[in-house]
Amino acid sequence: MFINKEVFKASFLQRLEQTASVSFGNSTSRDQYHTLGLMVREYISTNWIASNEESRQGNHKKVYYLSIEFLLGRLLMSTLINLRIRDVVDEGLKDLGVELSDLEEAEADAGLGNGGLGRLAACFLDSMASLELPGHGYGIRYKHGLFEQKIIDGYQVELPEQWLRNGNVWEVRKADLAIEVPFWGDVKWVEQNGKLQFVHDHAETVLAVPFDIPVLGFNTDHVNTLRLWGAEPSKHYPLHKDFMQYKKETEQISEFLYPNDMSNDGKILRLKQQYFLVTASLKSIIRDFKKNHGDLYHFHEYVAIHINDTHPALAIPELMRILIDEEGMRWEEAWPIVTNTISYTNHTILSEALEKWSIDLFKPLFPRIYMIIEEINKRFCKELWDEYPGDWDRIEQMAIIAHGYVKMAHLSIVGSHSVNGVAKLHTEILKRREMSNFNEFYPYRFNNKTNGITHRRWLIQSNKGLADTISSAIGIGWITETEQMKKLLPFAADAAFQEEINQIKLNRKQELAALIHQRNNIVIDETSIFDVQIKRLHAYKRQLMNVLHIMHLYNRMKEDSSYRPHPRTFIFGAKAAPGYDFAKRVIKLIHSVAKIVNNDPLTKEYIKVVFLENYSVSLAEKIIPATNVSEQISTASKEASGTGNMKFMMNGAVTLGTLDGANVEIAELVGPENIFIFGLKANQVMQYERHGGYHSHDYYHNDRRIKQVVDQLTSGFFEDAYYDFEPIADSLLMENDQYFLLKDFASYQDSHERVAEAYADRKRWLEMSIHNIAQSGFFSSDRTVSEYAKDIWKIRPNR
Structure with a gap:
C-alpha cells in the first residue's frame, strides 16, 4: 500500500471511509491520522509476527528492559522514517491537500514518562530494533501519565494528562495473555517431600493486561515489542472488600505515573506499581521461555533482564520466589541464576533520590517477597562478616535492610552481575564515593556506559x-x-x-x-x-x-x-x-x-x-x-x-x-x-560537602550583583508575588546555598x-x-x- 504515492492515495481514501465512516471531504485531521496509523501498523504486522516467532522459537539470548518510564513521544513520524516511506506518504497526502505535519499534530504524546530516564529507555528501544538485537521493553500503561501543566498567573497548575482520550492506534490489547498479581495476604509453609513449601494465602489479586506496541528499527525488517501492563480487576477479587472500592484501588495502579508519595497511601501505590510491573513481566517472560526450553536451570543463558534504575529492583526477589516456590529449586541453585540474569543501571548519585521503603509498609504488602529479601540480606551480611570480621559500621552501611528500611539500590547491586553508571564522571563518583564499599567488595561488577540518543528522532x-x-x-x-x-x-x-x-x-x-x-x-x-x-x-x-x-x-x-x-x-x-x-x-x-x-x-x-x-x-x-x-x-x-x-x-x-x-x-x-x-569542578564540590568551608553569606555581602538580585526576591520588587520568593532567598542564605549557585x-x-x-x-x-x-x-x-x-x-x- 506504500509502494508509490498513487497506490498509497487509493488505499488511504478507501481505508478512511472504512474506519472513520465519513467521506474524505468531511474527515478531520484526527480521522486521517487514525487511518494512516492503522495502515502503517498493518503494514508492519507481518514483520512483527515473524520477529515475535523468531524470538520465541530461537535459541539466541534475548534482553528484556524493565523501566517504570518509556517517554516515547509521538510515533507516526519516527515509524514512517524507519520504514523509509515518509516521502511517499508526504507526497501522497499533499496531492490530497493534506499536510503530514497536521496529522502528526493530531497524535498525542504518549504519557509514559517524565524526563531523561524515560527518554533514554525509548532511545534504547529504537537502537535495539535498528541494530536487530532481540530486545523488548516492559513498562506500565499509564492512563494519565504525569500531568498536563497549565500556567495560570505564573503558577503551575496540574491537570490530568489524558493522552488516551482518543485511543492509541499503535497498541494491541492481548487480554488472553493477562497475568494475576498478588498483594497483601499472609504466607504459610508446609512440608512436602522433606522440603518446605511456601504458600501465599488470602492475597488480593489484580489483573495485569498486556498492551503491545511494535518497535521498529531503521531500514530493517526486525520488529521488537514494548509491552505495557494495564491494571484491571481480577475475577478473583476479595469477597471481604466492597467491589467498587477494590476496582478503584486496582485501576489506580496504572492510573498515574509517579503518584504523589507524600502520604502512606501514595507510597503504597508506588510500591504496588513497581511489583505490578515486575511480577507481570517476569511471569510473561518465563511463560514464553518454558514453551521452548522447559525448566529454568539454564534461564540466564538465554535471558538477560535489565532494570532501568531501582524501580524494577523487585525483579530480584520475585525471580527468586518463582525459582524456589514455583520451580522447586534450592536457594543455592536459584541465586546464581538470578544474579547472572539481572543487570542494573544506576541513574543518580543524589542520596535523597536513592529509593528506600519502610518495612512497616513493605512487609504487609509483599509478605513472601519481604521474607526473601530478609534472606538475601542475611546471607549478604554473612559474606561481609567473613570478608570484614568485626567491621560493624561497614556492614551497617552496606546492608539491604537497615534502620527499618529496605534499600533498593543495595538490593539492585547485590542481586545483579553488572552495575553501570551513565557517564564517565558519574561512574567514577559511584565507584569512589557513593558506592565505594560495594565497588571494593565487587571489584568487577561496576562499569560505565555513557548515555546516548537516537539520532533518527533527534536529527533526521x-x-x-x-x-x-x-x-x-x-x-x-x-x-x-x-x-x-x-x-x-x-x-x-x-x-x-x-x-x-x-x-x-x-x-x-x-x-x-x-x-x-x-x-x-x-x-x-x-x-x-x-x-x-x-x-x-x-x-x-x-x-x-x-x-x-x-x-x-x-x-x-x-x-x-x-x-x-x-x-x-x-x-x-x-x-x-x-x-x-x-x-x-x-x-x-x-x-x-x-x-x-x-x-x-x-x-x-x-x-x-x-x-x-x-x-x-x-x-x-x-x-x-x-x-x-x-x-x-x-x-x-x-x-x-x-x-x-x-x-x-x-x-x-x-x-x-x-x-x-x-x-x-x-x-x-x-x-x-x-x-x-x-x-x-566535581571534586571541589565534594570537598566542600565533606569538609565544609563554603559560606554563601560571603558571596552575598562581597558581590554587589548577587546581593542586588537576592534582595529583589524579598524587597517587593516583584509586585505580583510579594512573599512567594522568601523560601528561595532562604535556600541561598539561611540554608547556605546547597547547590553553590552564588559560588x-x-x-x-x-x-x-x-x-x-x-x-x-x-x-x-x-x-x-x-x-x-x-x-x-x-x-x-x-x-x-x-x-x-x-x-x-x-x-x-x-x-
Missing part, C-alpha cells in the same frame, strides 16, 4: 534540513554509522557550508518564534541568541541561577545606559513535581521576571524571557533545532549524565555548562574552544560574556556549531546499546 526527524545537508556533504553512511559524522570536521571553516548551516538554524528559529507567538503571544527577535534550558525542574539543575543572571542583566541595563547586550531570548521548559514547592516557586519567579523584562521599554528589545508550558518530547523536537546556546548548568557531581546536552549538540547548539555528567565527555570531544565551561555566579556571568563575544563573530560561532555536530556521533544510542549488548547482556543481532 526533528531537523530534516540539517540531516539532508549533512548527507549532501559526507554521504548517507552516517545514518547507520554515526561516527562518520566526524567527516564534517573539514567543513567547519568552509564559508559556503557555514552559510547553509546558518540558514537552517535561522529557519528553525523562525518556526519556533512563530510557535512562541502563537502560544505565549510574545514577539521575539529571530536573530537574537536563543538561550535554552529545558529539563525537569530541580534545585540541582539550577534553573534558579539562570533566572538570577537574567535579573542581573536587567539591573545592569537599567543602571548603565551604555550597556546594551546582544539581543537574547531565554527559553525555559520544565515541569515541577506536584509536591515540590521550591521548584514551583522557581517557575513563578521565571514568569515574574518575564513580566518585568518583556514589558520594560528599555530592555524588551534586548532581553526576552519565555516559558513554554507543558514541556514534552514533541515540543523539544521544535525547540532543540532552533537553539544557539544549550544551558547545562547543574552543580558539578549532581547530574548523572544528561541526554538533552547531546540532543542540542547534535543540532548545532553550543554548550554552556559545568563539568558535570556527560558535559565532561562533550568537552573532551569538541575541545575547550568549542564549549563554554564554568564553575566548580558559581561570577564564573557563570563571565561565561555569558564569552558567549556574547563568540556569537558576535559569526564565522567563529558557526565553526563552533559545526564542530559540535561533527563530534556528536559518539553520543548515538546505537553506540551505547552496542556496548550494553557486548559487555553486559551478551546478546547478538538476529542476522
